[in-house]
Amino acid sequence: MNVQDRRRLLGPANASPIVFSDVKEKKSKKIQAKPDDEISKMFINTGLVKNCDGSAYIEVGNTIIQVSIYGPRPIRGSFIDKAILSTECRFLPYLSQPNDSISRLTSSTSLITNYNGKLNLSNIEQKISSYIESCFLSCIYLENYPKSSIDIFIKILSVDTNLLNLVNDVVHCCSLAMVDAQIESKDLITSGNLRYLKSNNHIIMDPKCKDKDKDITNEVVEEGKLDLVVSFMNSRNDEIVGFWCEGNDTLEDDVLEKLIERCNDMSKEIRKNINFYLIESLE
Amino acid sequence: MSSGGSDELIYEAKLSVLNRVDGSAQLSISSRKDLDEGELGIICSITGPIESKARQESPQQSNLEISVMPHIGVASTREKLLEYKLKLVLDRVIDSFEYPRQLIQIVLQILNKPNYEDDTTIGSDDMNDFFSLNDLNGCLISTYLALIDSGISMKSSFLSSCCIINSNNQLTTDFNKNDLINSKSAHLIVYDLRNGKCNNLIYSESIGEFDEQIFFKNVLDKCKKEIENLNTKVIKNCITEKFKNDYIWKA
Amino acid sequence: MSEGNGQEEMGSIRFPAEILSVVAPDLSLKRHLDLGLRPCLRKFHEFKNLTLNVKSGLSRYDGDVDGESVTDSPVLGSSVIKSGNTTVICGITGGIVEIANVSTTTTSDDHDDSMEYTSIYPVVEISRGKLNGAPTDEEMILSQQLYETLLHSKILPKKSLIIDNIALKTNDDTNNNNNNRKRYAFVLYANIQVFSREGPLFDYCYGSLVKSLQTVKLPFIHFTDEEFIINDNRKNGGNVKPEIICDSEAYNQLKINEENINWSLTFGLVNNDDGKETIILCDLEGHAEETCCKSLINVIIDKNLKMRYLNIVGGDENVIIDENIVLKTVQLAKNRVNNILN
Numbered sequence: 001m002n003v004q005d006r007r008r009l010l011g012p013a014n015a016s017p018i019v020f021s022d023v024k025e026k027k028s029k030k031i032q033a034k035p036d037d038e039i040s041k042m043f044i045n046t047g048l049v050k051n052c053d054g055s056a057y058i059e060v061g062n063t064i065i066q067v068s069i070y071g072p073r074p075i076r077g078s079f080i081d082k083a084i085l086s087t088e089c090r091f092l093p094y095l096s097q098p099n100d101s102i103s104r105l106t107s108s109t110s111l112i113t114n115y116n117g118k119l120n121l122s123n124i125e126q127k128i129s130s131y132i133e134s135c136f137l138s139c140i141y142l143e144n145y146p147k148s149s150i151d152i153f154i155k156i157l158s159v160d161t162n163l164l165n166l167v168n169d170v171v172h173c174c175s176l177a178m179v180d181a182q183i184e185s186k187d188l189i190t191s192g193n194l195r196y197l198k199s200n201n202h203i204i205m206d207p208k209c210k211d212k213d214k215d216i217t218n219e220v221v222e223e224g225k226l227d228l229v230v231s232f233m234n235s236r237n238d239e240i241v242g243f244w245c246e247g248n249d250t251l252e253d254d255v256l257e258k259l260i261e262r263c264n265d266m267s268k269e270i271r272k273n274i275n276f277y278l279i280e281s282l283e
Numbered sequence: 284m285s286s287g288g289s290d291e292l293i294y295e296a297k298l299s300v301l302n303r304v305d306g307s308a309q310l311s312i313s314s315r316k317d318l319d320e321g322e323l324g325i326i327c328s329i330t331g332p333i334e335s336k337a338r339q340e341s342p343q344q345s346n347l348e349i350s351v352m353p354h355i356g357v358a359s360t361r362e363k364l365l366e367y368k369l370k371l372v373l374d375r376v377i378d379s380f381e382y383p384r385q386l387i388q389i390v391l392q393i394l395n396k397p398n399y400e401d402d403t404t405i406g407s408d409d410m411n412d413f414f415s416l417n418d419l420n421g422c423l424i425s426t427y428l429a430l431i432d433s434g435i436s437m438k439s440s441f442l443s444s445c446c447i448i449n450s451n452n453q454l455t456t457d458f459n460k461n462d463l464i465n466s467k468s469a470h471l472i473v474y475d476l477r478n479g480k481c482n483n484l485i486y487s488e489s490i491g492e493f494d495e496q497i498f499f500k501n502v503l504d505k506c507k508k509e510i511e512n513l514n515t516k517v518i519k520n521c522i523t524e525k526f527k528n529d530y531i532w533k534a
Numbered sequence: 535m536s537e538g539n540g541q542e543e544m545g546s547i548r549f550p551a552e553i554l555s556v557v558a559p560d561l562s563l564k565r566h567l568d569l570g571l572r573p574c575l576r577k578f579h580e581f582k583n584l585t586l587n588v589k590s591g592l593s594r595y596d597g598d599v600d601g602e603s604v605t606d607s608p609v610l611g612s613s614v615i616k617s618g619n620t621t622v623i624c625g626i627t628g629g630i631v632e633i634a635n636v637s638t639t640t641t642s643d644d645h646d647d648s649m650e651y652t653s654i655y656p657v658v659e660i661s662r663g664k665l666n667g668a669p670t671d672e673e674m675i676l677s678q679q680l681y682e683t684l685l686h687s688k689i690l691p692k693k694s695l696i697i698d699n700i701a702l703k704t705n706d707d708t709n710n711n712n713n714n715r716k717r718y719a720f721v722l723y724a725n726i727q728v729f730s731r732e733g734p735l736f737d738y739c740y741g742s743l744v745k746s747l748q749t750v751k752l753p754f755i756h757f758t759d760e761e762f763i764i765n766d767n768r769k770n771g772g773n774v775k776p777e778i779i780c781d782s783e784a785y786n787q788l789k790i791n792e793e794n795i796n797w798s799l800t801f802g803l804v805n806n807d808d809g810k811e812t813i814i815l816c817d818l819e820g821h822a823e824e825t826c827c828k829s830l831i832n833v834i835i836d837k838n839l840k841m842r843y844l845n846i847v848g849g850d851e852n853v854i855i856d857e858n859i860v861l862k863t864v865q866l867a868k869n870r871v872n873n874i875l876n
Contacts, residue, residue, distance in 0.1 A: 006358065007668065007674055008657050008669060009681050011721050012631050018628050018780050019778075019779055019780060020606065020608070020753065020779070021782045049661070050730040051730050062605075068661060068663065068729075092625065093657075094607075094627045116657035116725050157623065157727075158592055160605075360677060363674045363678060364675050375828070375848060375850075439851075483855065484846060484856075486848060487844065488846075489841075492840055492841070492842055495860070495864055
């Protein structure tokens with residue numbers, strides 16, 4: 001903190017951050033064995049936050065996501081013929097974000113003592129925001145809301161998974177909030193997420209494991225590995241609205257096709273669950 | 284400059300110290316017992332009623348914009364809280380329906396603080412900084428004076444006073460930084476005045492451990508006395524002096 | 535409404551209750567009070583329901599039974615408060631600061647205890663659909679109020695945060711008894727998230743702060759020697775080379791002054807014009823109540839039902855605040871605090 005922020009109580013400027021030694025692996029987690037072809041259970045709820053137009057809450061394992069949607073609400077200024085969509089994803093300031101080390105390498109504020117002092121969106125937050133934004137841009141009937149804006153606020157309250165798996169949950173949470181806000185859309189977006197291990201041609205559906213930093217920085221390339229999130233509009237001919245792939249290996253066409261197929265299966269499965277929830281909540 | 288006060292405190296006050304604003308006042312409060320302590324000095328300026336920004340405008344009443352400047356450095360959240368508390372009192376006192384769609388700007392600059400060590404490291408844990416009752420007291424009295432100087436309509440007169448109960452269970456209005464830190468409880472009381480007498484309680488803040496009975500019997504009485512004293516011995520003279528000066532060319 | 539026939543009188547407009555409370559909050563409040571109710575449909579002295587959760591799973595040591603399942607979260611203590619629709623989530627994290635070497639020896643000095651207490655640096659964030667990150671006035675005021683109130687409550691002794699025994703992780707123990715070694719202390723930060731902002735926010739935020747503080751656990755500390763590197767990546771990051779490292783599992787419960795644990799309650803005072811009597815409203819809620827109740831009493835009561843803070847705002851000139859009404863309010867507060875804390 002070079003410049004003292006006078007609008008926040010950030011405490012002494014000479015404080016240094018608490019750094020913990022690594023949690024010993026055996027103790028860190030009771031490894032919950034989930035079969036590789038199974039989707040983990042989630043808890044969903046909508047309409048909890050009252051001072052917005054639509055909200056949703058998702059808990060998957062130890063990952064907790066809350067989304068509030070404000071809008072359609074009037075904008076100031078000149079006339080526009082369709083709604084502006086904006087998305088802001090924020091982690092609670094003290095959470096360590098997935099792939100944190102990468103953003104830390106690139107950001108100038110590498111040494112933050114008081115997490116509360118963080119102001120701008122980190123790289124990861126920006127990436128998630130723009131993924132969600134581009135998914136929903138093609139899904140909402142923006143032209144039905146002239147002179148308006150629709151703002152999606154994503155709060156990650158707790159995170160215990162890898163980046164793309166988190167994105168997967170965020171997509172579902174946003175879709176639910178969209179329904180709660182009753183914004184006219186072409187369809188409800190759901191997505192699938194999987195990890196492809198190239199060496200043994202193995203697919204892990206809904207991978208819940210946390211990435212170690214070294215996996216990303218490629219210091220140790222143990223094996224070819226690809227992470228994939230694909231978002232669909234399953235009731236509209238399985239149109240793809242979003243695609244995000246990260247990994248350290250190349251991807252061949254035929255494999256890609258297969259992976260998208262599997263993502264779609266997963267997406268449909270989740271869609272069924274969400275449909276069920278929504279029908280239930282109507283009664 | 285009129286000065287005077289109670290047995291324990293000396294107040295000095297002067298109106299119309301700034302000539303480019305609509306109302307201003309300078310106030311200092313110091314201890315009679317211990318003159319080396321230094322004084323609490325505050326200057327207050329009021330501009331208004333003036334045209335308000337569209338964003339701040341309210342259709343039926345005037346809006347208040349209060350800023351407090353600390354004696355060293357720039358304003359922080361501490362001053363924000365002071366401003367908020369000032370606003371709670373002033374909203375009740377200023378006749379805001381008299382000036383619809385207008386803005387009244389109040390700026391307070393703290394000039395001196397008693398017994399203030401010059402260690403100004405940012406974020407230092409100086410307890411004095413977190414007892415803002417004294418500052419609030421000074422701000423309220425000087426704002427009152429400046430309001431009179433500005434001629435802005437008020438629903439009632441008001442004055443404030445603060446006191447502490449020290450570790451020997453004594454009630455006193457004269458205290459320094461250490462007394463404050465070691466006090467059992469500290470109180471700020473604001474009354475509105477009618478015919479020179481305290482009328483209704485309009486604001487109070489009490490920090491520390493204390494008893495309701497003591498608060499109502501001793502604390503309020505002590506502060507009432509201090510306020511009435513301040514009013515008759517200082518404020519009235521001060522205002523008379525101002526009006527003498529205003530009509531200096533008459534007759 | 536009737537069809538426009540020129541001279542016909544204007545029909546009355548009817549508003550649903552929730553819209554009336556925004557359009558004409560004073561009218562809405564008055565009409566409800568006349569019925570013996572409040573706009574939020576509670577009785578005058580009825581508090582909102584309140585749920586406290588200190589095992590929210592956010593803290594590092596939350597799932598911990600016997601040192602077996604510590605997570606890698608930096609949160610040292612946390613709590614979640616729900617009241618009505620409002621949810622307040624508080625997480626406490628820490629930092630380490632070098633302190634002057636003298637401070638503990640001054641106990642003989644009659645500079646008594648209050649200097650020996652400290653506070654937490656809180657940042658409150660209220661989610662209300664604003665895009666830019668600058669804190670609003672309300673957030674700033676709440677944060678500052680929390681800081682000052684906790685400090686004056688004398689709950690957190692400075693001594694509890696001082697790090698006494700640091701294990702040295704080097705091989706040579708020769709300079710272990712070095713007297714002029716630096717001394718360190720923890721500083722605590724709180725991040726408070728507010729969802730569905732409604733009602734007396736300060737009370738909820740302060741409650742969540744105090745409750746979280748009660749759960750704070752401070753990790754054990756080691757010095758690092760030259761070779762000790764926490765994380766391969768930090769090498770690339772370059773500038774993280776901590777002198778001090780916290781043990782991932784071992785911890786101490788933070789020692790706080792349990793006797794001074796307290797709770798804040800805010801009451802609104804209104805005067806219904808037909809009677810001279812002043813009505814006390816507990817836990818203001820909703821637009822009509824929050825904008826029309828300008829007279830407020832904020833009381834903080836400790837575990838032993840002693841008053842620790844009293845703030846009276848006589849914002850409404852129709853409400854005369856006398857001894858009677860304050861005592862009544864304080865009594866209400868004491869009963870409530872007794873229920874919550876004991």
